Amino acid sequence: MVDGVWRGIASFSESVFCLEEPYNTKAIFGRVVQRVLELLTNQLGTVPFVQVGANDGISADHIHSFVKSGAWTGVLVEPAPVPFARLRENYRGVEGLQFAPVAISTSEGTLPFYFVEGDDGLSSFSLDTILSHAPKYEDLRGMVRTLEVKTRTLDAVCEEYGVSSPAVVAVDTEGTDDIVLESLSIEERKPSVILFEHCHLSAERSARLRDRLVDAGYRLIHDRHDALAIAPGTFDEAQVDFLADVVAVARANFPKAGLDTL
Known part of the structure; x- marks a missing residue:
């Protein structure tokens, strides 16, 4: 919160990936993600995947349209009962999907x-992460509920659900x-x-x-x-260079002042 304006989590994030950039870089990055997933789908035909923190399968979801198309097969992981029920309903009739009502840990x-009762997108093992959103709510702490959930490793889920070699792993766990x-x-x-x-x-x-992924060649x-x-x-490699450059050019146009830098 700056001068009474909620500037978003990224405004105080400590992540090494969190650089100053125009707000519309988010939309440009989203389009790059979609292009990568399109290319992969065209290349593989059927894309095996696992999604952790699937929520309802729609909200703030990079992979929804690909999963909904039926071209992907895999497992969607969501431990919270209310969004899990909506997740299954939103993908009703789509072949090749499995649903795991567990949480992922080590x-x-x-x-x-x-x-958070009334806001399924704020579910996490990290209470501090949830409460970092407090400026957007009247009484966020009063909306927080707790439940005991079963935990599995992601390796175990991949094996149990028959996705031993996922081409796409998508994670959003707050x-x-x-x-x-x-x-x-x-x-x-x-x-x-x-993702x-x-x-x-x-x-x-x-x-x-970052270092683990770079060391693995990503x-x-x-x-x-x-x-x-x-x-x-x-x-x-030239294709990946181009996609990286698209985001880099958008970031290079960062305005040094203004409320569009969220």
């Missing part, structure tokens, strides 16, 4: 999970995306594309995730909220 068991990816053997499974939200991560945690393209990691050999 160990198997149960953990307290926080959700502050625990790095933990989710820590529970996946990225170096062995080698997903072609990994994750970074803006809630600390500098240390986001840097550790090319990273990002805006102030989300990141796209493309595995080596997935596309022609």
Whole structure:
């Protein structure tokens, strides 16, 4: 909150990916993500995937249209009961989908999970991440509810649901995306594309995730909220260079002042 104006999570994010950029870079990055997913779908035909923090399958969802098309097969993971019910309904009749009502962590068991009554998008293991949105609400803390959820590693979910080699891994878990990816053997499974939200991560945690992906050969393209990691050999290198340059050029046009820098 600056001068009474909510400037968004990215305005105080510590993530190493969070750079100053025009607000419309988010839309440009979103189009780059869509292009990458189009290219991958054209290349593979059927795309095996896993989505963690699927919510209702629609809200703020980069992969919804591809999953809805029936061209993708995989598992959607969502531990909160209310959005999980809507998730199943929103994909009713789409073949090749499985639904996992669990949460992803680095160990198997149960953990307290926080959700906001009336705003399913704010569900997380991290209460601090949820409460960072408090300036947008009259009484956010009073809206928070807790439930015990079953936890699995992402490796275990991939094996159980028959998606041992997902081409796409999409994660949006409000502050625990790095933990989710820590529970996946990225170096062995080698997903072609990994999508994750970074803006809630600390500098240390986001840097550790960045370094792991770079060491595994992934090319990273990002805006102030989300990141796209493309595995080596997935596309022609010049094509990836072009997509990265599209976002870089948008970022280079950052205005030094003004309320459009969210």
